[in-house]
Amino acid sequence: MSAKTNPYDVMVLGAGIVGVSSALELQSRGIATILVDQQSPGLGASFGNSGVIQREAVMPYAMPRDFKTLFTTLMGQNTAARLHLTALPGLLPFFARYWWYSSQENHRKQATSYATLIERCVDAYEHQISGTGAKQYLKPQGILAGFRDDKSFRAAKDEAEYAASHFGIKTSYLENETAIQQAIPHIKNIFSGMVRYHDSITVSDPHALLTELFKKFKILGGEFAKANAFALARAGETYSLIGDSDLVTAKHAVIALGAHAPELTRKFGLKIPMGIKRGYHVHFEQDPQAPLEATFADEKYGFVLTPKAEGIRLTTGAEFAGLLAAPTPKQLEQVIPIAQKLHPLGARIEKTPWMGLRPCMPDMLPIISNMPGHDNLWCAFGHGHQGLTLGPITGVLIADLVMGQQPSIDLAPFAASRFS
Ligand SMILES: Cc1cc2nc3c(=O)[nH]c(=O)nc-3n(C[C@H](O)[C@H](O)[C@H](O)COP(=O)(O)OP(=O)(O)OC[C@H]3O[C@@H](n4cnc5c(N)ncnc54)[C@H](O)[C@@H]3O)c2cc1C
Structure with a gap:
């Protein structure tokens, strides 16, 4: 890890397809990004799905x-x-919520929002x-x-x-x-x-695909550190955690921990069902x-x-x-x-x-949004059955949010605040 970029602009927590795609998009827009995982990239759900x-x-x-x-x-x-x-x-x-959202009427309503993501996946x-x-x-x-x-x-x-x-x-x-x-x-x-x-x-080969995206991220100057993301803490204007050996600090943090995200959001006051x-x-x-x-x-x-x-x-x-x-x-x-x-x-x-x-998620929509009540903390998880499909479009949308740019679709249905 190079000392010159630390503090980074952004640390992305979780190197599954959602985290790698988010880190790649940020880095390719010139944002100094470090990707953090407790193991090598792509060994969670993104490894062995149906592809x-x-x-x-x-x-x-x-x-x-x-x-x-x-x-x-x-x-x-x-x-x-x-x-x-x-x-x-x-x-x-x-x-209880999943049942409610799965009635034909509610399901079709959710599909209208979900389709706005799926339509952009390719x-x-x-x-x-x-x-x-x-x-x-x-x-x-x-x-x-x-x-x-x-x-x-x-x-x-x-x-x-x-x-x-x-x-x-x-x-x-x-x-x-x-x-x-x-x-x-x-x-x-x-x-x-x-x-x-x-x-x-x-x-x-979904893992080889993810590895190609990760390689591009590195070639563009992105960095990777092994660390336990649950140690994330905020001090003043920055987020920090202990990496392989160094302290990693960044202005923004993106939670892309897949099934493990709720363990970290709880620490920041948000209980995700x-x-x-x-x-x-x-x-x-x-x-x-x-x-x-x-x-x-x-x-x-x-x-x-x-x-x-x-x-x-x-x-x-x-x-x-x-x-x-x-x-x-x-x-x-x-x-x-x-x-x-x-x-x-x-x-x-x-x-x-x-x-x-x-x-x-019980309403079948991922969370792609800010974390309520915490500046510069972002959520990118809950992609359920279609995380491989939606990784890159999530990366694009998260980069828009972090950079304060207007996302190309309405992100209101994907807000974390629906659970706060
Ligand atoms: C059998 C099966 C088939 C599927 N088929 C498809 C399909 O055909 N198409 C499709 O689109 N989707 C499919 N999916 C869903 C898809 O695999 C997931 O939605 C997607 O992989 C989720 O990606 P992610 O990046 O959110 O999570 P993950 O890939 O799980 O990544 C999360 C990362 O967080 C890291 N992490 C966790 N805790 C910590 C911690 N404390 N500190 C640091 N790092 C941590 C993990 O090591 C992991 O690398 C399938 C899933 C399964 C199980």
Whole structure:
């Protein structure tokens, strides 16, 4: 760390995709920035997600409100969502709000705000990856969502039609075996139908993509320090914490700690009702006779199969548990045989699954704003199911806020003050 830039203009706390993108945007606008993490960049949720830049996700991920899904989840029989019952009391405030915001009317209202971010996700990526080697990881081939019965396929089509007519999302429907096998040649004939979202981009290696952004940040003069962000303190006009060896000080601080952000905001007087949805992955070798080239979800069982640099990545749905609870990859083990019946998978590569934490807000909107009551302290977290998608646009908007510039979209729906 160079002594000449300390104090920095900005310290960004958390080097996931949101923090790296924010630091890169600030540094590229000439703002002396230091990125802080307790580990190397990109090893949190941003490491092992399904790797889709979800241009289609204008409708944020709502809570299923039907009795059957709620009952099977509580009984531990739903592989798409699982709950540690011991965590339930602490999660009740989150679930109560999430339930409310997930009614069709409220969900559609939230989507109107959410779409303003999603609509800019691809442009923001193009802007941030320019001059890097990241383009090789992006495959603009769309994604598919599969449904095992006519009723759920019809409901998904209605939802997709709504997204198409209100937000211009490009969709089409695969309604018979031939159409499905044209898209995914070696899939078994199990789905009633699939929705195809054409504008989504799959990323063959999300960690390598983040590393390219981090390298650009460093080339532009940005710096990185390992430190525990929870030690952040304010003294006079500056924020400070102890880095690797030095004291790091900056005029502004940006909290981009993903699922761990509420632990720090509490210290500054803001209690965030975040719900953490854990997810797992493992990889399988590609079968050379029957490779998988498309990315698709099995909506009933809540998993995604996607080709990645390591092999075929299988990612799971949501698991609610205490923040520090040990991994319990039951859903993963339950869906593996289901996935194997759906598409040929080679040998399993890792014995121990990877686990990541999706930082979810009960109203399904991330926080991109100032911290109420604290000058020059900023929030960039709560991106839930779409943090990979929204990292770069969040970076652009945070840089606007820090620099006192007018953001290109209305940020009122994303204000932290809605929880204060
Ligand atoms: C299984 C799964 C699949 C997903 N698929 C997709 C997808 O296809 N598309 C998509 O858009 N999103 C997807 N997501 C969501 C996405 O991964 C997250 O929303 C996103 O990674 C959050 O990024 P972040 O930067 O906010 O948090 P993180 O990547 O978790 O980064 C937070 C950083 O804070 C650091 N940190 C924490 N505590 C401290 C501390 N005390 N001191 C210092 N540093 C600290 C961590 O080390 C970490 O580097 C998926 C998530 C999962 C789990």
